[in-house]
Amino acid sequence: MNQETDTSPPEKSADQRPEHPDFWSKRFGAGTTPWDAGKVPDDFSAFVGRQAAPLRTLIPGCGSAWEAAHLAARQWPVSALDFSPVAIETARGILGDAPVDLVCADFFQWQPPAALDLIYERAFLCALPRKLWDDWGRRVAELLPAGGLLAGYFFVCDQLKGPPFGILPEQLEALLQPAFERLEERPAADSIPVFAGRERWQVWRRKG
Numbered sequence: 259m260n261q262e263t264d265t266s267p268p269e270k271s272a273d274q275r276p277e278h279p280d281f282w283s284k285r286f287g288a289g290t291t292p293w294d295a296g297k298v299p300d301d302f303s304a305f306v307g308r309q310a311a312p313l314r315t316l317i318p319g320c321g322s323a324w325e326a327a328h329l330a331a332r333q334w335p336v337s338a339l340d341f342s343p344v345a346i347e348t349a350r351g352i353l354g355d356a357p358v359d360l361v362c363a364d365f366f367q368w369q370p371p372a373a374l375d376l377i378y379e380r381a382f383l384c385a386l387p388r389k390l391w392d393d394w395g396r397r398v399a400e401l402l403p404a405g406g407l408l409a410g411y412f413f414v415c416d417q418l419k420g421p422p423f424g425i426l427p428e429q430l431e432a433l434l435q436p437a438f439e440r441l442e443e444r445p446a447a448d449s450i451p452v453f454a455g456r457e458r459w460q461v462w463r464r465k466g
């Protein structure tokens with residue numbers, strides 16, 4: 259019998275793979291959350307202030323969900339979603355009894371209870387391994403009706419190792435341009451150190 263040497267790299271455990279909830283639960287559990295702004299970022303707060311009426315909003319990969327509290331306080335219907343039970347526990351502590359639909363679920367499986375107007379992006383796409391990016395692009399397009407908005411922050415740079423995984427401008431356009439047109443694009447006003455100089459505020463509108 260031939261004896262072959264197995265040269266494949268050892269399988270990584272779940273808490274070493276960002277596509278697995280254990281990766282994030284371990285970090286929330288240890289209080290190691292360098293991506294967490296601890297507040298509502300300025301561009302988003304200004305965007306919310308500019309809207310004439312509340313938008314039905316989804317925050318995928320919500321983590322601590324600071325923004326959900328801000329929206330709920332303004333009577334915006336908001337679903338905040340995370341697949342890590344420890345992230346959801348953290349968010350629950352921050353939200354208290356704010357009227358937020360806080361859901362522990364996988365973004366790629368979750369079905370909205372009602373049609374959405376807005377998906378808010380912050381540190382979610384850059385948390386996903388690149389093999390999931392096409393699925394992310396398809397899913398945000400499926401979840402929004404014509405005229406619906408995708409607004410938030412994108413980690414635009416060539417950082418290969420992550421999370422956060424950097425995305426190049428042309429890669430982001432390839433993901434979104436088939437189904438969306440871009441309305442706003444500028445540097446983020448108040449990035450925290452992990453994203454500083456490489457974070458862009460963008461608003462995209464779902465085409466008809």
Ligand SMILES: C[S@@+](CC[C@H](N)C(=O)[O-])C[C@H]1O[C@@H](n2cnc3c(N)ncnc32)[C@H](O)[C@@H]1O
Pocket residue numbers: 276277279282283293294295318319320321322323339340341342345363364365366380381382385386
């Ligand atoms: C880098 S953190 C960002 C958290 C938050 N958006 C913020 O700005 O502080 C990424 C979050 O996405 C969540 N996440 C990753 N993949 C997910 C998925 N497929 N479905 C739902 N949540 C996911 C993780 O559990 C983690 O809380």
